[in-house]
Amino acid sequence: MTLRRWAPLLVALPVLAVLLSLGTWQVRRLAWKADMLATIAASEAGPPQPLGTMPAPYTKVVAIGRFDHDREALLGLEVRGTTLGAHLLVPLLRDGAPPLLVDRGWVPMERDRTVDRPAGEVAVTGYVRPADERDWNTARDDPAGRRFYILDPAAIGAALGLPPPAPFGLVALASPGAPAGVLPAAAATLPRPNNPHLGYAITWYGLAAALVGVVIAFVMRAPKARGPQAGRPA
Known part of the structure; x- marks a missing residue:
């Protein structure tokens, strides 16, 4: 051998x-x-569960508050058909709880269509989206222009002048029977x-x-x- x-x-x-x-x-x-x-x-x-302080990712929940439309921002980039758009990110102000960043759905970059902006107290049903992690390949945000490419609640909240927000986001789900073509175009299902x-x-x-x-x-x-x-x- x-x-x-x-x-x-x-x-x-x-x-x-x-x-x-x-x-x-x-x-x-x-x-x-x-x-x-x-x-x-x-x-x-x-059914959706009431939103707690530390919900599990992708849990379907309902959150109650008022949308701060004056501080809305855009998240990511997405092409639908031939139209370039992004997701409309709006703070939800809640009594006795941190602001919650809500992804209300896709909107076109060209603001040539009406976007629904409900006033007063609303109940938003959606799923919990965990924060994204930055790496060397992450696109650079434009805080002054309120354009963000990953969900980093702490950084986005600071750029929007909010108190420290919840460390996760909420992706709004479309209401059953909602008419087609309404903007923002909310998610129809949970992600798979x-x-x-x-x-x-x-x-x-x-x-x-x-x-x-x-x-x-x-x-x-x-x-x-x-x-x-x-x-x-x-």
Whole structure:
């Protein structure tokens, strides 16, 4: 048994460990995403719950307050058909509770259509949207122009001159039977994040199995070390 014959095995072991750990991580992500989707489906099927202080993400809730239309802002960018638009973000002022940033729905960038702005106390039904995380790829906000590209309640609240808002947002859901074409165009359903983790897990475990097969084949076919030839003088 030579070191040359078994060297590929020594090299492959750490690679195999990495592939197996990645596959296991995806299996855990699969279970986490399946639980999330089940929670979203149950929340959508049931009635909205009163909004608490720290609701779970994607819970369907109802919040009561008054819209501060003078401090509305735009969130993100989205093209619908051939029209560029964004989501209308409006603070909901609540008695005895922090302001809540409400995504009321999509509006076109060109303000050539009427946008509904209800006055007085309103009850907003929607789902809880967790705050986004910034990274190196995040577009730069325009606080002076009230244009934001991720939901960062603390930063948005400060730019709008609000007291510290709730650390999450609320995405308004369209009322049943609401007429088509009314702006903002609110979300019709709760989001359904995709769940590709089974495919990822199969890929990583498949690569691990392929690596094992390649190493076994190499070891089995590698020439064995030969001893001294028979009849060779000492």
